[in-house]
Amino acid sequence: MAKDSGRKLVAANRKARHDYTIEDVFEAGVMLTGTEVKALRLGRASLVDGWCEIEAGEAWLHGVHIPEYAQGTWTNHAPRRKRKLLLHRDEIDRLAAKTREKGQTIVPLALYFLDGRAKVEIALARGKKDWDKRQALRERQDNMESQRAMRERRDR
Incomplete structure (x- = not known):
């Protein structure tokens, strides 16, 4: 049996890009149990309340x-248990140093399978204030309006 090739998205945290300014992105492996992998292969997961911490290195x-997992027995997993991320030592050290700064945190952006292995995309992020969020929405809306106007002008 051949492994799945390519990237198969399971869950994305779209709200994170709205609530945080993304500064750096990392890809990490995730240590999962068998029933967790089976539940993920069914495309069921939620990253909305997720966060990452560096504990004891x-x-x-x-x-x-x-x-x-619906067909799981007594071996089923706890739905919100903490899961170990697989990163290189220098990446962990860099994340630990950055999160000591005020306002920095680590948030998960996406959970996916890459060539049959479960991966999570995490980001070093800084929380946005309410006015930052409104400003970003206004900029995006202005860009959409200008693109629409240029497209209408070009179609004439």
Whole structure:
């Protein structure tokens, strides 16, 4: 049996890009149990309440909801358990140093399978204030309006 090739998205945290300014992005492996992998292959997960922490030199993913596998027995997993992230030592050290700064945090952006292996895309991020969010929405809306006007002008 051949492994799946390419990237198969399971869950994305679109709200994170609205709530945070993304500064740096990392790809990490995730240590999962068998029933978690099966539940993810069904495309069921939620990253909305997720965050990452560096504890004792290891990266951990907290608050990510992977529902129980329907055909699982007593071996089923806890839906919101903390999961270890697999990163290189220099990446963990860099993340730990950056998160000590005020306002910096690590948030998960996407959970996906890459060539059959579960991966999570995490980002070093800085929280936005309400006025930052409004400004970003206004800029995006202005860009859409200008693109629409140019397209209408070009179609004449």
